[in-house]
Amino acid sequence: MKTTNKKVTTYLIGAVIALSLFSGSAHAQKVTVTVQNLTNGSHFTPVLVAAHNQNTQLFKAGTPASSALQAMAEGGNTSGLQTALDGAGANYDSASGLLAPGNSFTSAQINTDGTDNFLLSLVGMILPSNDGFVGLSNWKIPSKAGTYTLNALAYDAGTEANDELLGLDNPGMPGNAGIPAAPSGHAGAGGTGAAREDNNKQVHIHPGVLGDSNPNGGISDLDSRVHRWLNPVAKITVTVTD
Template sequence: MRKFRSYFYLLIGLVFVSCNKSDGPIETGIESEASYRVTFTMHWNSTDFPTDYPSNAHFSPLIGWSHPTTSTFFNVGTTASAGIEDMAENGGTAILQAELEAKIVNNEGLDFVLGSGLGSGEGEITVEVLVNAANSSVTLVSMVAPSPDWYVAAFNVNLYNGSNFVDTKIVTAAVYDAGTDSGVTFASADANTDLKVPISLFVDAPLGDGTNLAADFATITFVKN
């Protein structure tokens, strides 16, 4: 009988330990994935950006993906890929789409996103994107058109705090120079750079003063579904 009670208490102890053992992501309050509605609001207008403002201002289709926070694709200081170059110079998406989808297949991203363009300098483009704990950042880009090789981007926006995804996040977009064309204003003729220079923030004329843009160029709002 004494031996039986010993086994019984041992069994109860094991059950107690098992019930109190942490299983990580399945704990209450821990999220492993989320989806977001993203609204890209463009503010490119002739009042805030009067220098050489083009009569045909518009934006190419919005393209991007969700990815790890450590991704270096599109990083300032890196050389533009063929897909980034085509997007920034021509508004093309096919080459960049192939590059991003290849990264996803290689476990370097989660969800590819392709949205509409915008036929004027002001307005909204809305897309949906899926993120998870391993791919919690989002990058979305669109060509500033017409332009030599400039594009507007929400770059590496992290939506995860280590346990939960934010309900809402609003960021101000930046404008980038792909480093593939030497034109200096919106209507410049094609002047392909012989040796590509690294991607950089674009704050020069006609959009800025060399230090800052003349005004906020675009605002991006992330709302969790």
């Protein structure tokens, strides 16, 4: 009990000092972002985490995907988004590999000192999916130092029909049908296609993978017992330091 009380007191004093010292500084934070994959059977392609200004965004629900977002959502390629972020003077970091179910990626410390990059966004393609991605858009980085946790949702880029088919020609290429890979395994083949087009062509909440239980046919090459998810699909932990 005593130890706990002391800790609380120390923390409170620390908070007061932090407030008084830094209340005047604007958008001069360093943020470290951890993304944990909360799905059961889906991987994330290398996650891109960015602090950017209010004139920049990676995506916005209810509006059409940019071609750079489409390349990320259909094939995991973030080079177009990184070019856009460079042009906007954003601060960002990205993972170097796939993020398996349950695993976490922690970014390098992203330093926004001397910038107006007070918004945080992140994206990573969900595999296996046609154009599903985990996303966070325009979260305002708090001016107060601390650790913040958020839930991230699965979005559909609205750029490709969710046919749920593997083994098609160059499926990760923007505009090409099909799913690039199913890194967690358990996928089938010979499906006839779960959908022919996206009804909602704006970025929207992903309706989820359908899948089926037929590994050698059916409508989907995915397994409904393995590859489905429900929101939230990721836990985001943001550590803000001055």
